[in-house]
Amino acid sequence: MTSTENPAVTRFRQYLRIKTVQPNPDYEECTKFLLEQAKEIGLKSQVFEYVKGKPIVLLTWEGRDPTLPAILLNSHTDVVPVFEEKWSCNPFEACKLENGDIIARGAQDMKCVGSSYLEVIRCLQDQDKQPCRTIHLSYVPDEEIGGEDGMGRFVESDDFKKLNIGFALDEGIANPIDALKVFYGERAPWWINVTTRGNTGHGSQLIQNTAAVKLNRIINKFMELRDSQERQLLIGKNPGGKKYNLGDVTSVNLTILKTGVQYNVIPQEAMAGFDIRVSPNVDLLQFKNLIEGYVYSESDSTIEYVQYFDDNGYTPLNENNVWWIVLRDFCKGRNISIEPEIFPAATDSRYLRKLGIPALGISYLKNTPILLHDHDERINENLFLEGIEFYTDLIFHLANIQDA
Numbered sequence: 518m519t520s521t522e523n524p525a526v527t528r529f530r531q532y533l534r535i536k537t538v539q540p541n542p543d544y545e546e547c548t549k550f551l552l553e554q555a556k557e558i559g560l561k562s563q564v565f566e567y568v569k570g571k572p573i574v575l576l577t578w579e580g581r582d583p584t585l586p587a588i589l590l591n592s593h594t595d596v597v598p599v600f601e602e603k604w605s606c607n608p609f610e611a612c613k614l615e616n617g618d619i620i621a622r623g624a625q626d627m628k629c630v631g632s633s634y635l636e637v638i639r640c641l642q643d644q645d646k647q648p649c650r651t652i653h654l655s656y657v658p659d660e661e662i663g664g665e666d667g668m669g670r671f672v673e674s675d676d677f678k679k680l681n682i683g684f685a686l687d688e689g690i691a692n693p694i695d696a697l698k699v700f701y702g703e704r705a706p707w708w709i710n711v712t713t714r715g716n717t718g719h720g721s722q723l724i725q726n727t728a729a730v731k732l733n734r735i736i737n738k739f740m741e742l743r744d745s746q747e748r749q750l751l752i753g754k755n756p757g758g759k760k761y762n763l764g765d766v767t768s769v770n771l772t773i774l775k776t777g778v779q780y781n782v783i784p785q786e787a788m789a790g791f792d793i794r795v796s797p798n799v800d801l802l803q804f805k806n807l808i809e810g811y812v813y814s815e816s817d818s819t820i821e822y823v824q825y826f827d828d829n830g831y832t833p834l835n836e837n838n839v840w841w842i843v844l845r846d847f848c849k850g851r852n853i854s855i856e857p858e859i860f861p862a863a864t865d866s867r868y869l870r871k872l873g874i875p876a877l878g879i880s881y882l883k884n885t886p887i888l889l890h891d892h893d894e895r896i897n898e899n900l901f902l903e904g905i906e907f908y909t910d911l912i913f914h915l916a917n918i919q920d921a
């Protein structure tokens with residue numbers, strides 16, 4: 518006998534089936550779906566399109582006291598590409614296994630969260646529990662490719678300023694153990710191209726100051742920096758005596774190398790691309806001077822910032838942060854362990870924190886393998902439903918905070 522599926526799960530699976538996959542996400546279909554949901558629930562909806570074809574869907578449930586700063590529940594609508602042949606079923610069918618696992622691209626990152634937010638509003642309305650603060654649900658495009666045309670543009674707009682956001686929730690990551698990750702900051706993503714130029718000639722000679730020789734010296738400096746950070750991660754302790762997490766150190770990775778035309782011709786130009794993530798413990802200006810010093814120590818060498826974020830501030834988790842206190846005590850009361858950390862990669866929260874808006878990243882994915890961006894990304898339907906209960910009570914508490 519087949520049991521009937523919980524309607525929340527059915528709606529979640531519908532959302533997963535919309536192919537918002539980069540590089541050509543179907544944002545039109547996605548917007549249609551979200552607006553239908555809003556209509557069903559009775560939420561006010563707005564669509565902002567600061568960049569053509571990249572809609573930001575904003576759904577609003579007004580609170581009992583709309584003069585109080587509002588809560589923002591943010592999620593991105595795009596998902597990363599798939600290697601379909603590596604999946605055990607079609608990543609855009611959202612198939613469900615006997616054990617309740619739902620397999621789909623976006624199941625963890627982060628349509629489970631975006632769906633849960635909608636279900637939270639349904640639940641609170643069913644329970645006749647209108648909180649005092651207004652709740653906005655933002656569904657933003659392009660997070661997976663940097664978010665400049667999504668959250669980046671949104672936070673700069675008057676539409677955003679009018680919302681008077683006091684606190685935001687955004688994505689987290691799965692945790693294989695029985696605890697929730699809570700992200701209160703992230704590292705600044707810098708993607709750089711280092712280009713060197715030098716003498717050319719016959720490949721049989723020992724010509725001085727070639728582009729490759731210069732680039733090699735620069736790469737070595739970056740690699741020494743990488744080694745120091747790796748050592749800190751593996752054996753170091755922070756000033757509080759705790760082991761470092763990845764988010765606490767700065768990562769440097771050589772990810773692109775380009776040069777050469779023919780074996781016996783010394784190339785006149787060489788390029789190295791690095792993915793650097795600058796920890797919130799680091800002064801950004803000093804760090805910029807340090808790496809530019811590496812590059813400019815070689816003649817005719819340049820640095821280009823392909824991705825650059827000039828803020829690595831975080832949301833302090835102290836007694837003055839009433840949002841954090843409520844969240845921490847809420848989890849404690851429910852016997853849910855939490856692990857506060859710095860997110861190692863980049864999320865849309867950085868745009869909010871840069872404006873001074875406190876933002877915490879939580880995906881209700883405990884006891885779950887980390888499968889974001891991986892093959893067979895999945896979430897169990899029972900965990901998804903448990904997450905809705907969690908978010909419903911948590912968001913109700915947060916949206917009823919009086920003094921913040």
Ligand SMILES: CSCC[C@H](NC(C)=O)C(=O)O
Pocket residue numbers: 660661662663664706824861862863864
């Ligand atoms: C710098 S924009 C790219 C964003 C992407 N975010 C994640 C979560 O993978 C990253 O950190 O690589």
Ligand SMILES: [Zn+2]
Pocket residue numbers: 593626627660688
């Ligand atoms: Zn994500």
Ligand SMILES: [Zn+2]
Pocket residue numbers: 597626661889890
């Ligand atoms: Zn992602």
